[in-house]
Amino acid sequence: MALTAFAGPLSNLIMGFVFLIILHAVAVFFTLSMPLIYILLFLEFAAQINLSLAVFNLIPIPPLDGSKILAALLPDRLYYKLMQYERYFYIILILLLVGGTLSGPLNTLVNALYGAFSWLAGLIFRGFA
Structure with missing residues (x-):
């Protein structure tokens, strides 16, 4: 179940990296123009x-999906105890999202991933620039 749960985030990570590779390829191999900026x-x-x-x-x-990955790491007894409160966790998640509490930590992680993936994608085209 954890592998299935990790498939979604993994596919998002791969797609993000692919888009950054394409972005670097377009930036390196094409002359900058107004339509290119939109691309x-x-x-x-x-x-x-x-x-x-x-x-x-x-x-x-x-x-x-993170809860299903966590379930694979926790002992069954503790996981079932947590699942008793699943509906409350959902409400807490909604409140955290609406309140903006998660935006800071999530943005920090996304920016770090973006920077690392962009750096890796840039390494591929380093010799062409």
Whole structure:
């Protein structure tokens, strides 16, 4: 179950990295023009959205994928005890999202991932610039 739960965030991480590779390829191999700027912005936003979804889905609060990954790491007894309060965790998650409490930590993680993936994608095209 944990592998299935990790498949969603993993696919978002891969897609974010692919969008950054394409972004760097377009930036290196094409002359900057106004239409190209919109393409680069689209690729940047697509990468950020995918990385944001990956980080968000890894929050270990039900019904997100992170809770299923956590379930694989916890002893069954403790996991079942936590699942008794699943509906309350869902309400807490909604309140944290609406209150903006999660935006700071999530943005920090997304920005770190974006920077690392962008650096790796840039290494691929370093010799072409």
